[in-house]
Amino acid sequence: MPDTVEKKSAKVKLRELQDKIAQDAWDAKNRGEKVGWCASNFPQEITTTMGIAVVYPENMGAAVGAKGGGQRMCEYAEGMGYSGDLCSYSRINFAYADLKKCEELEIPFPDFLLCCNNICNCMMKWYENLAIELDIPLLMIDIPHLTKEKCDPERIKYIRAQFDDCIRQLEEITGKKMDYDKLNEVMAVSQRSSKAWLRAVSYMSATPSPFSGFDIFNNMAVACVGRGTPEAAEAFEALADEYEELVKEGKSTFKGEEKYRVLFEGIACWSNLKFTYKALQSRGVNVTASIYGPAFSFLYGSMDELMAAYAYVPNSNCFEKEVSLRVIDARKNKVDGAVFHMNRSCKNWSGKLYEMERQFKEQTGVPTIVFDGDQSDPRAFSEAQYDTRVEALVEIMEQNKKEGK
Amino acid sequence: MAADIFTLGIDVGSTTSKCLILGNGEEIISSAIIPAGTGTSGPGRALEAALSEAMLSRQDIAAVTATGYGRNSFEGADYIVSELSCHAIGAHAMFPDAKTVIDIGGQDAKAISIENGKLGSFVMNDKCAAGTGRFLDVMARVLELDVSELAEKDAMAGRVIPISSTCTVFAESEVISQLSKNVDICDLVAGIHASVAVRTASLVRRLGLTPPLAMTGGVAQNAGIVRALSKELGEEISVSPLCQLAGAYGAAIHGFNKLKGRK
Numbered sequence: 001m002p003d004t005v006e007k008k009s010a011k012v013k014l015r016e017l018q019d020k021i022a023q024d025a026w027d028a029k030n031r032g033e034k035v036g037w038c039a040s041n042f043p044q045e046i047t048t049t050m051g052i053a054v055v056y057p058e059n060m061g062a063a064v065g066a067k068g069g070g071q072r073m074c075e076y077a078e079g080m081g082y083s084g085d086l087c088s089y090s091r092i093n094f095a096y097a098d099l100k101k102c103e104e105l106e107i108p109f110p111d112f113l114l115c116c117n118n119i120c121n122c123m124m125k126w127y128e129n130l131a132i133e134l135d136i137p138l139l140m141i142d143i144p145h146l147t148k149e150k151c152d153p154e155r156i157k158y159i160r161a162q163f164d165d166c167i168r169q170l171e172e173i174t175g176k177k178m179d180y181d182k183l184n185e186v187m188a189v190s191q192r193s194s195k196a197w198l199r200a201v202s203y204m205s206a207t208p209s210p211f212s213g214f215d216i217f218n219n220m221a222v223a224c225v226g227r228g229t230p231e232a233a234e235a236f237e238a239l240a241d242e243y244e245e246l247v248k249e250g251k252s253t254f255k256g257e258e259k260y261r262v263l264f265e266g267i268a269c270w271s272n273l274k275f276t277y278k279a280l281q282s283r284g285v286n287v288t289a290s291i292y293g294p295a296f297s298f299l300y301g302s303m304d305e306l307m308a309a310y311a312y313v314p315n316s317n318c319f320e321k322e323v324s325l326r327v328i329d330a331r332k333n334k335v336d337g338a339v340f341h342m343n344r345s346c347k348n349w350s351g352k353l354y355e356m357e358r359q360f361k362e363q364t365g366v367p368t369i370v371f372d373g374d375q376s377d378p379r380a381f382s383e384a385q386y387d388t389r390v391e392a393l394v395e396i397m398e399q400n401k402k403e404g405k
Numbered sequence: 406m407a408a409d410i411f412t413l414g415i416d417v418g419s420t421t422s423k424c425l426i427l428g429n430g431e432e433i434i435s436s437a438i439i440p441a442g443t444g445t446s447g448p449g450r451a452l453e454a455a456l457s458e459a460m461l462s463r464q465d466i467a468a469v470t471a472t473g474y475g476r477n478s479f480e481g482a483d484y485i486v487s488e489l490s491c492h493a494i495g496a497h498a499m500f501p502d503a504k505t506v507i508d509i510g511g512q513d514a515k516a517i518s519i520e521n522g523k524l525g526s527f528v529m530n531d532k533c534a535a536g537t538g539r540f541l542d543v544m545a546r547v548l549e550l551d552v553s554e555l556a557e558k559d560a561m562a563g564r565v566i567p568i569s570s571t572c573t574v575f576a577e578s579e580v581i582s583q584l585s586k587n588v589d590i591c592d593l594v595a596g597i598h599a600s601v602a603v604r605t606a607s608l609v610r611r612l613g614l615t616p617p618l619a620m621t622g623g624v625a626q627n628a629g630i631v632r633a634l635s636k637e638l639g640e641e642i643s644v645s646p647l648c649q650l651a652g653a654y655g656a657a658i659h660g661f662n663k664l665k666g667r668k
Contacts, residue, residue, distance in 0.1 A: 342531060354611065361526075372531050384474060385513070385529070392489035392527060399523055 010239035011215070014222045017235055021226050022107070028053035029108035034174040037110040037130070040224050041119040041313050042141065045190060045306065046167060048228035049183040050176045054114060055107040056225055060096070061089030065270030065376025067104035074377045087345040088377035090126040097133060112136050112173050114166075118143035118316035120348055137173060139166050143311050146318040151308035159307040186228045187306060193227035194297035196236035203243040204288045205333045208258035210246035213287020214277050215253065217268045220292045227298075252286075259284030260397045263330045265291065265356070266341030266349060271378035272386075279390045280339070288333040291326060315348045323359045330364050336397045339390070340370040344380040365405075367396040408432055410664065411461060412468045414656025415452060416488065417475030420511035420538060421623060422447035424455040425653040426466070430661030435459035436650050442511065443475025468660035472652050474512065486659050488652050492621050493517050493524040495655030499645045500619040505612065507605060507634065507642070508651070509624035511538040514605050516612040528612040535571045536604035538624050543573055544597045547580050548590055552627070555594050559629025562595035569600070576600070594629065602633035609638060619643040621651035 029035045038047065038054035047054045064070055070088060077091035078084050080098060084091075096102050100109070115127040115138060124140065131138035141162045144155055167178045200219075203210050219239065226232045246252060262280070264287040269276050280287070291314055298309040314322060330338065340357045342350050353370065361368045369389040374380035408428025416423040422443075425436040437454035441447030456462060463481075471482035472491040479485075488510070496506040497519050506517040512534045518525040530536065545552040566588055570576040576597075583593055601624075609618075618640050624630055625648035635642045647654065 344532075358611075367526055370528075370531070387477075388474075388487055388489070388513075389529065392487040392524060395487055395490045396524055396526065403521075 010235055010242050011219070013231075013235040013238060014219055017226055017229070017231050018222050020231075021222075022055065025053040025055045025108050034111040035108050036112045036114050037107075037127075038114040039116045039119060039123055039127070041310060041316075042114045042116040043163065043306070043310055044225060044228050045183060045186050046163070046170065046178075047114070049186045050167075050170060050174070050178055052170065052174050052176055053108075055110075057093040057096075057107070058089050059221055059225065060102075060105055060107050061092040061376050062221075062268075062270045064092050064102060064104045065378075066273055068271070069102065069104040070271045070376035071378050073102065074379075084377075087120070087122045087126070088374055089345065090122060092376060093126070094129070097130060110134065110136060112170075113138040115139070116141045116143060116310070118310055118313050120315060120346070122347065137169070139169055141166055141310075143316055145316055146311055146321070148318055149321050151311040155311060156304050156307045159310065160303070163307065187300070189230055189233050190228045190298065191300070192233035193223065193229075193236050194299055196233060196240050197223045197227070198297045198299075200236060200240040200243050201290075201292075203240070203247050206247040207261075207334065208250070208252045209254065209261070209286055209288045209333070210243040210252050212252070212254040212277075212281070213264060213290060214268070214273070216287075216290050216292045217273075223297070254286045255281060257284050258286045260336045260394065261286055261288040261334055262393075263287070263289035263326060263333075263335045263338040263360075264341070265326065265338060265360075266343050266353070267346065267375045269341065269343075269373040269378075269381055270376050272373065272381045272383070275383055276373075276386065279387050283390065283394045285390070285394060287339075289326070289329040289335050289338075291322075291329070295325075319352060319356075323356055323363070326356070326360055327363045330360070330366065335364070335366055336400065337366050337393050338364075338368040339393070340368060342370050342372045344372065344374045345377065346375070367393055367400070369393045408434065410467050410661065411459070411465055412470070412657045412660035412664065413452070413455065413466045414470050414472065414491065414653040414658070414660065415448060415479060415482075416473040416491065416650075416652035416656060417443045417448045417471060417479050418511050418623075418652075419443060419474045420542070421649070422451035422475075423473075423650050423653040424448075424451035425650050425657050426455050426459045426461065427654070427657035427661060430658060430665070433647075433654070434461075436647075436653070438649055443473070443478060448475065448479055468664055470656035470660040470663075472656045474510075484656075484660055484663060486656060489515060489517060489527050490524045491652045491655030491659060493519050493655065494522065494658050495651035495653070496619050496621050497522040498654060498658055499621075499647060499651065500617070500643050502617050503619035503643065504615040505609065505618045507609060507618065507620045507625075508622040509536075509538055509601070509605060509620075509630070510622045513537055514608060516605070516608040518612055518615060526612065528608045530604070530608065533572070535573055535576070536601045538622070540573050540576070540601065541597070541624065541627070541630075543577055544580060547577055547584070548593065550590075550594075555598070556626075556628040556630075558591045558594040559598055559627075559632070562591040563589065564592050564595070565599050566592045566596035567599065568596045571604075595633070598627070598629045598633040599637075601630055602637040605634055606637040614638060614640070616640050617643065619645075621645075621648045623649040625649070
């Protein structure tokens with residue numbers, strides 16, 4: 001059994017950096033600067049370079065869910081007339097936009113909105129609605145869904161044109177200027193962060209994995225919003241170094257013996273994070289593969305490649321490529337099974353999940369389960385239903401091991 | 406030869422508790438079904454009834470294996486196993502050739518593939534408990550029938566009145582609405598069965614329809630459901646009089662196998 005180790009300082013650094021990014025936004029707001037609400041897969045290189053403070057309603061939705069406020073906020077939004085079928089992040093955000101307070105977490109109110117539809121289609125209407133309700137400008141970048149593996153030059157040209165126009169509008173709104181030399185620096189720093197993040201998650205292929213796979217859900221927040229800062233690059237490099245050291249020592253932050261290794265597909269059930277984790281951990285199941293590994297690293301060497309990188313994110317990428325990313329990750333990280341989250345919030349993701357599971361299973365040969373849940377609305381999740389599926393998966397994995405499969 | 410190793414399987418379901426005692430992993434010594442599930446006196450009563458019928462005491466049982474929705478809250482289990490594994494094992498014991506098992510329980514429906522006599526893979530109902538045993542209980546109550554009478558009514562149906570709502574409560578309203586039109590109750594029962602069959606068949610297809618098929622769980626006692634499901638899938642479905650005990654049967658076998666493994 002690997003020795004259990006305390007949380008390392010890289011995690012603390014990442015948490016502090018996350019807090020700092022949040023505080024920077026409040027400080028900017030208090031100084032009278034324009035602050036934006038921003039979609040998680042919007043090119044952060046733009047705002048980081050221009051020194052524009054933005055905050056992320058999706059991250060707030062996850063945090064509110066994790067802290068137990070998801071249902072209350074969702075129910076409030078439903079009382080306003082929003083459908084319960086809408087994404088729970090959007091419902092939490094609509095509730096916050098109306099209430100202007102939230103006991104779990106608050107973010108500064110926006111002066112403009114930055115939306116990008118590469119992660120979600122619901123988000124276009126979500127942000128359009130906010131723009132009308134709050135009477136503020138909305139800047140939208142349309143990233144066409146990829147229908148083949150490579151992002152073609154026409155798409156890149158189309159995205160680039162919007163990128164340029166977005167910068168021009170942001171300059172008007174905020175009064176801050178884009179410095180293209182600085183953009184190159186930010187792109188270089190983002191590359192450092194992305195490569196370090198990829199190196200960190202690559203250690204999941206070790207046996208045992210040096211960390212509990214659920215850690216990814218927490219660490220990816222900074223990978224998502226702050227990777228263009230030197231502090232983020234340093235923190236991710238420290239994280240990768242720590243994992244490398246743990247691999248050498250045969251240690252892990254995963255509590256207990258790692259008997260089975262699984263891929264966890266989808267966004268976490270933030271409101272039920274503890275239960276979903278414990279049901280796996282208590283049976284010796286560690287998550288050693290997740291699309292959050294490869295998905296939140298944006299590798300590029302030029303402006304055109306930067307444009308293309310934002311088309312390769314999950315939900316914008318072509319389906320076959322998405323399946324193959326998971327299959328490659330699962331094989332490399334030697335998974336014994338897979339857990340697919342049917343996230344009722346995300347129609348984009350849940351709509352393709354059964355087919356993704358079918359193809360994944362066919363290509364890897366490992367057993368899979370699908371469970372119903374939601375990223376931040378606990379009403380879609382049943383503990384007993386989840387637990388039964390996990391238990392049965394473990395029984396199949398145990399049998400497979402006995403039979404040497 | 407008289408059995409000398411007794412193993413007991415108890416399937417603590419959401420609506421019913423089932424218990425079965427096995428001798429030497431093969432001979433069914435006794436069984437009990439109590440229509441009260443987890444959190445009630447049902448599990449204890451099922452256990453006592455099975456022991457009493459077998460004229461055994463708890464000390465005579467070499468291994469107790471709990472399964473079903475209430476498996477974790479059952480005290481005194483030597484092993485706890487998911488109902489998916491237990492139904493696969495139990496169904497294999499009843500139907501050694503079966504490749505696919507359909508189990509409709511009180512709150513969920515499952516399609517299970519059997520590999521080497523054990524659980525291979527499975528698909529369960531998603532989102533809600535529509536099309537499960539509880540759904541049929543509600544419908545029977547609206548029709549002022551006992552759930553055991555549904556099969557008989559189904560057999561007399563001249564046509565199938567479609568019930569389209571997925572939600573149990575809305576489906577109940579649909580049935581009430583049909584009743585107010587004075588439709589033949591037998592046709593309505595056939596429609597209720599068809600709606601369950603369509604939902605269950607989609608699970609089987611998603612798993613991969615591999616015959617021979619068998620059905621376990623309490624709902625398998627309803628010949629109307631079995632007939633509708635068989636028609637929907639275009640395959641024969643084997644059913645045993647012990648279908649409701651399949652989970653407990655599989656649990657008792659599992660306990661015996663564990664003991665054998667220890668030796």
